[in-house]
Amino acid sequence: MSAATPMGKSQELALIARASAGDRVAADSLIRQHQASVYGYILRMCGRPEVAEDVVQEAFVRVLTNLDRFDPRFRFSTWLFTIARRVMINTLEKKKPSSDTDRLEASAGRGEAVESAYEGGERRLATRDALTMALMSLSMEQREIILLFHQHEWPIWLIGEHLGMPEGTVKSHLHRGRLRLREVLAEQATVRGSAASRAEEAWL
Amino acid sequence: MKDFNDIRPDGGGAPAPMLGADSLINRILDAEAEGEVLEVRELVRSGEAADAAFRARLDATRTAVGELSLLPRGPDLTARILARVEASDRPFVVRPERVRARRGRMLAACGALAVLSLVAGVQRLWPDALSWSTPSRPVTDLVAAARSDVSVTLDSIQGAFAQVGTDLSSPVSRLARQATDASAGRGRVAIALMPLPSEEMAVATPGVGDGFDGADVRASGSRGVLALGGAEVYDSRLELGALGSRLATDLPVRGAQLSAQVPGDAPKAMLAAVGLGPVLEPSARPQALMLLGENPVTCAMHRVEPERLTDEMVDGPRGGTSPRLLLPWLDLSRLILEADGKEPRPQ
Numbered sequence: 001m002s003a004a005t006p007m008g009k010s011q012e013l014a015l016i017a018r019a020s021a022g023d024r025v026a027a028d029s030l031i032r033q034h035q036a037s038v039y040g041y042i043l044r045m046c047g048r049p050e051v052a053e054d055v056v057q058e059a060f061v062r063v064l065t066n067l068d069r070f071d072p073r074f075r076f077s078t079w080l081f082t083i084a085r086r087v088m089i090n091t092l093e094k095k096k097p098s099s100d101t102d103r104l105e106a107s108a109g110r111g112e113a114v115e116s117a118y119e120g121g122e123r124r125l126a127t128r129d130a131l132t133m134a135l136m137s138l139s140m141e142q143r144e145i146i147l148l149f150h151q152h153e154w155p156i157w158l159i160g161e162h163l164g165m166p167e168g169t170v171k172s173h174l175h176r177g178r179l180r181l182r183e184v185l186a187e188q189a190t191v192r193g194s195a196a197s198r199a200e201e202a203w204l
Numbered sequence: 205m206k207d208f209n210d211i212r213p214d215g216g217g218a219p220a221p222m223l224g225a226d227s228l229i230n231r232i233l234d235a236e237a238e239g240e241v242l243e244v245r246e247l248v249r250s251g252e253a254a255d256a257a258f259r260a261r262l263d264a265t266r267t268a269v270g271e272l273s274l275l276p277r278g279p280d281l282t283a284r285i286l287a288r289v290e291a292s293d294r295p296f297v298v299r300p301e302r303v304r305a306r307r308g309r310m311l312a313a314c315g316a317l318a319v320l321s322l323v324a325g326v327q328r329l330w331p332d333a334l335s336w337s338t339p340s341r342p343v344t345d346l347v348a349a350a351r352s353d354v355s356v357t358l359d360s361i362q363g364a365f366a367q368v369g370t371d372l373s374s375p376v377s378r379l380a381r382q383a384t385d386a387s388a389g390r391g392r393v394a395i396a397l398m399p400l401p402s403e404e405m406a407v408a409t410p411g412v413g414d415g416f417d418g419a420d421v422r423a424s425g426s427r428g429v430l431a432l433g434g435a436e437v438y439d440s441r442l443e444l445g446a447l448g449s450r451l452a453t454d455l456p457v458r459g460a461q462l463s464a465q466v467p468g469d470a471p472k473a474m475l476a477a478v479g480l481g482p483v484l485e486p487s488a489r490p491q492a493l494m495l496l497g498e499n500p501v502t503c504a505m506h507r508v509e510p511e512r513l514t515d516e517m518v519d520g521p522r523g524g525t526s527p528r529l530l531l532p533w534l535d536l537s538r539l540i541l542e543a544d545g546k547e548p549r550p551q
Contacts, residue, residue: 024286031282040275053279060285065292131271149237150272175230182265 007033013072020067027064034077035060037152038084044147046088047136055091059084077152078162085144130192134184142177145170225255229262233269 007015012033018026035056043052062083063070070079135143144163148154156174160167228251235243251258326333 027286027289028282031285032280035281035285036275036278039278039281043276043278044272049278053281056278057281057285057288060281061288061292064285064289131268132276134268146269147272150269151275153237171234174234175227178230178233178265178269179226182261182268185268186264 009075012076016067016070016072016076019064020070030064030076031060034080037077038080040151041081041147042084042088044132044135044151045085045140045143046092047132051088051091051095055084055088058087058091062087075158078158081148081152082162130185130188134181134188137184138177138180139173141165141173142180145173146177146181149174225251225258225261228258229265232262233265 012030015026015030015033019030038059039052039056042055043049046052046055059080063080070076135146138146141163145159148159148162149156154162156167156170159165160170163170165173228247232244232247232251235247248259248262251262
């Protein structure tokens with residue numbers, strides 16, 4: 001996924017107008033401008049890359065085929081995220097694991113991936129996976145608010161509008177979520193540390 | 205160590221809620237997000253003064269949320285998205301066009317619905333008005349009459365034969381006008397007419413009781429015989445007795461009767477006829493077969509191509525008196541159906 005340089009609001013509105021009139025190049029630019037952020041948002045919300053890909057595609061298709069409904073008073077990304085979130089919720093409802101066993105197997109797989117990445121020396125990757133796992137340990141609201149605030153730098157009032165929550169509630173979720181995230185990451189670091197020690201002992 | 209409850213985050217003298225270390229960390233991170241550098245500095249200093257481990261906890265929290273700013277890598281979905289948009293119903297259509305298109309589709313759908321309703325109404329009121337296929341020749345009156353009044357039946361048979369063609373209808377048209385049929389109305393009707401067979405051709409009637417054999421029919425010489433009856437078991441004596449004398453005077457062709465036992469999947473009744481005498485070449489083989497169903501629309505008259513018939517199909521088991529003798533007729537009808545391709549079609 002190619003990184004896009006941020007563009008101003010007027011520039012973005014012009015792009016939307018062109019795409020709405022059927023300009024394929026403008027639509028292409030619009031997708032490139034936002035796909036990384038919406039993919040990151042959805043991936044970290046659901047923790048499943050295949051779902052994130054499907055959701056992002058579907059969200060963009062819906063947006064691009066309904067561009068005439070876009071209200072220029074609002075941010076395009078807000079609209080896109082709202083649609084993507086709705087698509088994700090519907091998709092997850094449909095793809096819900098059929099049993100607790102499935103869920104356990106899925107999370108075990110993620111845990112093994114973290115372990116394996118760490119032992120392979122890819123500390124960065126392990127940290128990223130640990131972050132994903134830590135995010136999944138948060139409640140849906142906490143995770144979403146944390147992501148929108150820290151990953152996408154949305155202000156509290158906008159998050160409140162997006163989720164239909166009072167700002168105080170948003171802040172409350174944000175604060176609890178942050179601390180929980182730190183705690184889970186610290187626990188994971190401890191586990192990884194002991195695993196590394198065990199590996200070193202085994203070599204010695 | 206100072207208690208966090210002593211820290212007043214606003215740094216001023218105004219009363220403020222007492223904060224714990226984690227609350228202070230949250231406050232710092234919020235202030236950082238809002239770009240309140242001075243406030244952040246003040247709060248950090250306060251926290252450090254209260255707890256030596258504060259800085260470590262703050263850094264751990266910053267690291268945790270700081271990781272979030274790095275977006276995970278994903279595939280470039282641009283081409284796939286655009287392909288899906290292009291393939292969608294109305295890609296990149298602006299609102300007025302979309303409304304116009306929707307309105308057009310609605311109008312088309314309403315129009316189609318109206319036409320279908322009209323067709324259904326007409327079809328219901330005048331069932332034949334919208335028939336695209338060549339209409340079958342209905343012989344309802346024949347089937348109905350055969351169950352009620354043989355005299356009417358005979359008239360109907362004349363009419364039916366008239367439709368077959370001059371060659372065949374001429375001799376048959378002079379059938380007797382009056383007859384009674386004791387077996388009328390007994391379930392399915394089977395009607396068969398054929399000339400008196402040649403000497404080599406055995407004729408037998410099924411369901412005939414003791415004292416009757418095909419020889420009696422043959423003995424009637426040039427007199428044609430018409431047989432009517434129920435399909436299951438045809439009691440030829442009744443019809444022969446009732447009809448034979450009348451027919452003998454009016455039917456110029458030599459004929460013999462044969463009735464049919466009609467299985468469930470066969471036409472519900474059939475009428476077979478052959479011409480003989482001045483109009484058609486003498487033949488012992490049926491030259492026309494009429495299949496009658498309860499539904500008049502399905503009734504059809506077929507000419508039989510003699511070359512399609514085998515002797516066995518026509519003659520049946522020689523000298524038999526069993527219903528099996530009727531099988532040639534059924535086979536004949538099947539043959540015609542097969543020759544036609546599928547369903548019987550009117551000629």
